Amino acid sequence: MRIGVFICWCGSNIGGVVDVPRVVEAVSALPGVACCSDYKYMCSEPGQEKIRRAIAEHRLDRVVVASCSPRLHENTFRQVLAASGLNPYLLEMANIREHCAWVHQQEPAKATAKAIDLVRRAVAKAGKLEPLHSAAIPVTRRALVVGGGVAGMQAALDIAEAGYQVVLVEKEPSIGGKMAMLDKTFPTLDCAACIITPRMAAVARHPAIKLLTHAEVTAINGYVGNFKITVRQKARSVDYDKCTGCGICQEKCPCTVNSEYDQGLGTRKAIYVSFPQAVPNKPVIDRAHCRRFTRGKCGVCQQVCPSGAVDYAQEDVLFEEEVGAVVLATGYDLFDWTRAYGEYGYGRYPNVITGLQFERMNNANGPTGGKIRRPSDGGVPENVVFIQCVGSRDEAKGKEYCSRVCCLYTAKQARQVLEKIPGAKVHVFYIDVRCAGKAYEEFYQDAVARGACYIRGRVSKIYPTGDKLMVRGADTLLGRPVEIEAGLVVLATAMVPGAGGAELARLAGVSTGKDGFFQEIHPKLRPVESSTAGIFLAGSCQGPRDIPDTVAHAGAAAVKVCALFARGEIITEPVVARINERLCTGCLACRLVCPYRAVEPKSIPARGGAPERTVAVVNSGLCQGCGACSATCRSGAIDLAGFSNEQLLAEISALCH
Amino acid sequence: MNLSAPSNRECLIALVNNESGQQVEKCYQCGKCTAGCPVSYAFDLMPNQVIRLIQLGMKEQVLSCRSIWLCASCAVCTARCPRNIDLAAVMDSLRGMARREGVAATGRGHNVFLFNKNFLQSIKKYGRLFELATMLSFNLKSGRPFREADAGLAMLQRGKLKFSVTRTRGQAEVARIFERVAAVESGAGKCN
Numbered sequence: 001m002r003i004g005v006f007i008c009w010c011g012s013n014i015g016g017v018v019d020v021p022r023v024v025e026a027v028s029a030l031p032g033v034a035c036c037s038d039y040k041y042m043c044s045e046p047g048q049e050k051i052r053r054a055i056a057e058h059r060l061d062r063v064v065v066a067s068c069s070p071r072l073h074e075n076t077f078r079q080v081l082a083a084s085g086l087n088p089y090l091l092e093m094a095n096i097r098e099h100c101a102w103v104h105q106q107e108p109a110k111a112t113a114k115a116i117d118l119v120r121r122a123v124a125k126a127g128k129l130e131p132l133h134s135a136a137i138p139v140t141r142r143a144l145v146v147g148g149g150v151a152g153m154q155a156a157l158d159i160a161e162a163g164y165q166v167v168l169v170e171k172e173p174s175i176g177g178k179m180a181m182l183d184k185t186f187p188t189l190d191c192a193a194c195i196i197t198p199r200m201a202a203v204a205r206h207p208a209i210k211l212l213t214h215a216e217v218t219a220i221n222g223y224v225g226n227f228k229i230t231v232r233q234k235a236r237s238v239d240y241d242k243c244t245g246c247g248i249c250q251e252k253c254p255c256t257v258n259s260e261y262d263q264g265l266g267t268r269k270a271i272y273v274s275f276p277q278a279v280p281n282k283p284v285i286d287r288a289h290c291r292r293f294t295r296g297k298c299g300v301c302q303q304v305c306p307s308g309a310v311d312y313a314q315e316d317v318l319f320e321e322e323v324g325a326v327v328l329a330t331g332y333d334l335f336d337w338t339r340a341y342g343e344y345g346y347g348r349y350p351n352v353i354t355g356l357q358f359e360r361m362n363n364a365n366g367p368t369g370g371k372i373r374r375p376s377d378g379g380v381p382e383n384v385v386f387i388q389c390v391g392s393r394d395e396a397k398g399k400e401y402c403s404r405v406c407c408l409y410t411a412k413q414a415r416q417v418l419e420k421i422p423g424a425k426v427h428v429f430y431i432d433v434r435c436a437g438k439a440y441e442e443f444y445q446d447a448v449a450r451g452a453c454y455i456r457g458r459v460s461k462i463y464p465t466g467d468k469l470m471v472r473g474a475d476t477l478l479g480r481p482v483e484i485e486a487g488l489v490v491l492a493t494a495m496v497p498g499a500g501g502a503e504l505a506r507l508a509g510v511s512t513g514k515d516g517f518f519q520e521i522h523p524k525l526r527p528v529e530s531s532t533a534g535i536f537l538a539g540s541c542q543g544p545r546d547i548p549d550t551v552a553h554a555g556a557a558a559v560k561v562c563a564l565f566a567r568g569e570i571i572t573e574p575v576v577a578r579i580n581e582r583l584c585t586g587c588l589a590c591r592l593v594c595p596y597r598a599v600e601p602k603s604i605p606a607r608g609g610a611p612e613r614t615v616a617v618v619n620s621g622l623c624q625g626c627g628a629c630s631a632t633c634r635s636g637a638i639d640l641a642g643f644s645n646e647q648l649l650a651e652i653s654a655l656c657h
Numbered sequence: 658m659n660l661s662a663p664s665n666r667e668c669l670i671a672l673v674n675n676e677s678g679q680q681v682e683k684c685y686q687c688g689k690c691t692a693g694c695p696v697s698y699a700f701d702l703m704p705n706q707v708i709r710l711i712q713l714g715m716k717e718q719v720l721s722c723r724s725i726w727l728c729a730s731c732a733v734c735t736a737r738c739p740r741n742i743d744l745a746a747v748m749d750s751l752r753g754m755a756r757r758e759g760v761a762a763t764g765r766g767h768n769v770f771l772f773n774k775n776f777l778q779s780i781k782k783y784g785r786l787f788e789l790a791t792m793l794s795f796n797l798k799s800g801r802p803f804r805e806a807d808a809g810l811a812m813l814q815r816g817k818l819k820f821s822v823t824r825t826r827g828q829a830e831v832a833r834i835f836e837r838v839a840a841v842e843s844g845a846g847k848c849n
Contacts, residue, residue, distance in 0.1 A: 343693075343737060393685075394739035431687045460693030460737055474688030479703050481692050 002034040003126050004060040005119060006051055008042035008067035010097055015040075017101040019112040023066070026116045030123050034058045043073050048080045055084040062126040066094040066119045087131035089574065089642060094122035117655060124654030128647045132574035137621055139225035140324035141565045144169065146217055146504065149177020150196060150547060151539025151554040152329035153203050158558030159327075160208035164565050167321050168203065169231055170213045171500070174278035175200050177331055181261060181356060183363040183370075184416070185547055186408040187443035193277065193365075200279040214284055216500075218318065220326065220507045223598075223621035224534030225570050229321045235314040237285035238271075242309035245281045247273070249301035249310065257289045259367075263357040265375060266367030271301045271310075276365060285310075325561040326508065328518060328530070329538040329554060330501050335391035335398055335494035343461045344390070344491065350376040351469055352462060352489045355406065358413055362420075372420050374488055377467070381487030384417045385471045386410045386428040387459050391494030393431060399494050399515055403544045406492035407434050411444045413490060414452035426452045427484050429459050429473050437546070455482065462489060495544040508535050509597050517543045528557040532596065533624070536560050575625035575642045577618045583637035586614035590629035590638060598622035599629060666714025668848035673711050675846070676750035683740045684708045690734035690744050699765065700724040704734050704744055707751070716848060720755040724748075726766035757842055768799050781835050784828035789818050 005027050009015030020038050028036040035058045039047045042065060054060060063086070065077050070093040078088035096115040104111035141164050145156045148170030156168045168175070179185075180200070182192035203209055212231060219230035253269035261274045268274075270290040271283050291298035292312055302310040334356055338347030345352055351374050353361075364370040374381050388406050391398030407430070414426045433454070435441040448454060457474035464470070471484045497516040505512045510530035511519045518537045521529045528536050538554035539545065545553065564570070577590075581604060591599040602617040616638075618629070630638040630645070639645055673681055690704040691697055697704065701723045710719040719725070725748050734744040752773075755762065762770035772795055779791045792809065796802045812818045825831070 389687075389739075396737075396739050396741045431685065457688035458692060458739070460689050460691075460733075472692055474690075474692035474703070474705070476686055476688035476691065476703075476705055479691075479706055481694065481697050481703075 001032040001062065001127050002058060002060050003032045003062040003064060003123055004051070004054050004058060005033055005036040005064045005066065005123060006042055006047075006054070007036070007038040007096075007119070008047070008065070009038060009040045010042075010068060010101075011040065014067070014097050014101045014115075017105055017108050017111050018096060018115045019108065022112055023096075023115050023119060027119050027123065030120060032062075032127050033123060034060060042067050043076055048076070051077070051080050052084050055081075055086060061086070062090050062092070062129055064092050064094060064119065064122045064126050066096045066115070066122065068097040069095050069099075087133075089132035090126075090129050092122045092126040092129060094118040121651045121654045124650045125647050128644070128650050129642075132641050134574050135572050135620070136569040137225055137572060138569050139564060139567070140227075140322050141165070141568070142167070142321075142323045143325045143327060143561050143565075144217070144227070144229050144321065144323040145327045145329060145538075147177070147329035147331055147498070147539075147541070148172075148175030148203070148211075148213065149329060149331045149539065150179040150199070151331065151541075151550045152177070152327070153199050154551050154554035155327045155329055155536075155538045155558045155561075156203055156209050157199070157206065158555055159561050160206050162558070162562045162565075164208065164562065166209045167229075167231075167323060168209055168211050169215050169217055170211075171216050172274065173214045173236070173272075173284045174274045174280070175203060175211070175213060176275075176277075176279065178356070179547060180275065180277070181263070181363075182359050183366075184412065186412040187437070187439045189412070193363075197277045197279075200277070204279045211280075213280060217504065217507065220509075220535075223619060224532075225324045225564070226621065227323050227326060227534065229323055229326070231319055231321060233317045233319070235287075235316050236283075237287065237290075237310065237312055237314050238283055239309045239311050239314070240280065240282050242307045243282045243305075244307055244309075245273075245283075246306065247283075248304050248306065249283055252300050252304045254298065254300060255289055255291050257286060262360045262367045263354070265353075265357055265360055285312075324534065325564055326535045327538050327554075327557050327561060328504065328508065328510070328535065328541055329557075330498040330504060330541040332495040332540040332544065333498050335496050337390050337398075337491055337493050340397040341390065344387075344459070344489075345462055349462065349464060349469060349489075350374075351381070351487065352491065354491050354493050355409055355413065356493075358490045362413070362416055372417060372488070379487070380421060382421065382423065383425045383468075383484065383486045384414075384421075384427075384488045384490065385459075385469075385484055385486040386414055386426070386490045386492065387471075387473075388428065388430045388492045389458070389494075390491040391496075392492075394494075399496065401494075401515060401544070402434065403492075403495040404434070405495065405544060405546045408437070408440055408443065408546070410490075410492050411447040411452070415447045415450055418450050418452065427471075427486075428452055428454045429457060429471075430454060431456070431458060437548070457482075495540060498541060501541060508532060509595075510535055510537075511595075513543075517541065528553060528560055533622075534564065570621075572620060573625060575640065576620045576623040577625070577627070577629050577638050577640050579616050579618055580637045580639070581615045583635050584615040584633075585635050585637075586616065587634070588614075588616055589632050589634065590616050593628045593632045595626065595628065596622045596624050598624075660713065664714035665716070665848045666712075668846075669711055669714045669716050672754070672846050672848055673747060673750055676753065677743065677746040679742050679747055681708055681711050681742065681747060684712065684742055685740065687739060689737050689739060693733045693737050695731060695733065696727055696729050699727050701764075704728075704748075708742075708744070708747070711747075717760070719751060720758060720760040721763060723762070723764050723766035725751045725755065726762050726769040753842070757845065758847070771795055771798055780831065783822050784825035784831040785822070787822040789820065790822075 082088045143159050143166050145152045145168045156166045160166045179196045185192050215233045218232045221228045249271045250269050253271045255270035256267045258264045259266045259268040271285045273283050287293040360366040392403040435444045457476045459473040461472045468485045475482045509532045513519045520527045536557040538557040539550040598619045601614050603612045606613045627640045630640045688705045728748040730745050732745040775795045779787045796804045
């Protein structure tokens with residue numbers, strides 16, 4: 001064994017605390033160490049050259065670098081080894097900066113002793129290192145996007161435009177998501193439909209996008225570059241190849257249901273197209289309400305359909321898709337305030353509505369044709385009160401976090417009331433107005449200038465007085481309770497993760513934060529990557545965000561997918577778990593602890609003609625080298641390459657002597 | 658108001674938190690307590706302002722305000738606080754601190770203070786409430802000797818007010834409760 005040790009001063013970062021010459025002297029005496037030297041900046045080009053020369057001169061077969069954290073420069077030094085003809089995994093690092101010099105600045109003598117110990121540990125492990133080799137796995141250049149809102153559509157279009165195939169799965173009968181429900185959007189007041197409907201058409205038209213609406217992902221198997229997805233196409237009860245989208249069935253259907261698209265303020269039929277601009281613009285039958293399915297009678301739609309497209313016998317179809325990457329874009333839902341806020345009436349007062357209901361009412365194709373009306377009697381509300389942070393920033397009743405979009409859409413809605421109802425009074429209760437965004441503060445100030453009265457305080461109670469509502473709140477700037485008689489109250493309810501997000505997280509093996517939003521792997525540097533390689537996040541499924549941020553986030557996710565596809569193959573880290581089948585008892589405790597679902601059972605022939613036995617096997621494409629299985633294995637059958645039991649024990653015994 | 662003047666902010670917050678079991682620094686001043694308070698019309702400081710004074714370490718102002726004595730302990734504020742702060746408990750601990758530190762209650766708050774004191778004295782002495790003596794003493798000390806005299810007369814006629822008091826059997830236990838409270842209070846922290 002010929003080990004070379006290289007100790008870095010890191011300027012004065014290490015050298016100012018640790019007595020480097022003393023470390024060199026102590027380490028040179030260790031068994032197996034063929035040479036030991038120091039340099040001011042080992043990571044610099046002259047420092048690297050020093051290592052390269054020493055490898056050739058002393059015919060080194062293992063290298064130890066004592067410097068900063070391996071997070072910073074392990075890769076740099078591995079490349080030095082590779083350039084010198086050594087296997088890059090024959091490198092071991094000792095962190096004498098973060099783990100030593102920086103934290104023991106006041107005690108240089110002890111820091112020097114600790115640095116010697118840390119290097120001795122690294123030398124002991126280096127003696128046990130083995131060459132490791134990375135492998136290349138081919139990538140299927142086809143992406144799955146789950147969710148057809150603005151985030152999913154953006155990601156799908158960006159990936160398709162880059163020249164790759166996309167499968168877009170949407171659970172609702174139409175794509176468009178929440179944005180298709182909105183009226184105008186802040187801060188530019190451009191109409192949401194004018195922006196989103198051309199996008200929807202572009203998605204449907206794009207030759208590289210396979211659009212599956214009214215469908216759900218039921219299984220995600222495999223690993224980065226090689227996923228196998230199972231999709232359930234829910235029965236539409238309408239043959240889309242025959243249907244022309246004429247709409248006669250909707251007209252004649254005798255069964256009326258509350259419309260989800262209109263947030264319960266309008267109605268639809270049991271056979272329906274969600275909204276006039278829906279894509280695809282063909283109906284589905286809502287079997288939970290259709291009389292044919294609930295009572296076995298009716299059949300009007302089938303009789304009136306001129307193309308014979310209505311098919312009551314249609315069933316759900318399961319099929320598989322092979323993709324290389326997955327983008328989750330499942331969006332948000334609104335916090336159900338009617339279960340939590342008794343002081344606002346638990347939803348018993350029809351004139352207390354949510355911001356999204358207001359959007360529907362305010363929209364030209366909404367239930368009131370764009371007129372702001374009181375749902376109770378259709379009257380014009382002359383006094384409208386907006387309440388912000390309903391469910392947001394409320395750890396007692398809702399969520400602790402800020403939903404980020406409500407301040408601006410409330411300002412926008414306040415402005416629209418003032419524009420549409422001449423002489424109307426608008427009051428907005430707020431805790432803080434948060435307008436961090438381009439042209440956002442100006443937009444809010446504009447709402448104030450147009451006459452919206454902002455009151456700093458929460459509302460404690462809403463109760464009916466005659467046909468009005470009494471809103472009792474506080475003006476904390478005045479230091480007094482205040483009361484306002486309102487014709488209409490609009491609640492800015494919190495954004496919560498989209499329904500089905502938890503189930504999808506389980507299928508995809510991605511982690512979620514404490515509020516149920518999908519967790520990104522690094523909050524700043526890797527905001528679109530999930531904890532599972534090859535699965536990316538787009539839009540508000542990762543956290544509350546508005547439309548510009550959602551589009552940017554989805555674009556970033558698309559770029560990550562394209563980068564993966566452009567390479568065409570994945571170089572796998574060789575630091576993965578390996579199972580010794582001779583020792584494995586098949587208890588599969590490792591399978592339970594693996595966070596990446598990389599362990600699976602396998603049957604192998606047993607010795608001496610006995611029946612087959614089960615052992616665990618690691619999928620090296622999925623394994624991220626965390627080592628949980630190795631620590632769990634009670635028969636010591638699992639070794640993590642580069643961190644084997646033998647190597648770790650050598651380190652421990654070096655430290656203990 | 659000079660906020661850079663020396664104050665013992667951390668100490669006051671810690672003391673109130675310790676006695677009330679709450680975290681007053683969590684309050685973000687939304688004012689929902691004030692909005693729901695049924696007696697705030699009589700307050701000199703709104704509930705959220707009481708909390709704000711604690712957050713700023715202004716002990717004299719908070720202990721001498723009327724609101725802590727006029728608080729009816731209905732706990733609507735507690736039920737609706739989005740930050741899970743039990744304001745009624747905070748008010749209670751402020752009353753205890755004011756009494757211990759001898760901060761005089763002002764205005765209508767003074768009467769509440771007096772009544773509380775007389776009530777507890779009666780319990781301490783007899784193990785139960787001696788209504789007639791408590792009311793007479795309260796009326797004399799508060800400077801309105803004939804307050805509620807008509808009601809008192811009617812109660813006397815119906816035999817609801819007694820001239821003497823029957824002592825309870827559990828008087829020894831009641832005395833022990835008072836001793837225990839005194840011991841706990843003597844160990845309570847102080848801030849300057």
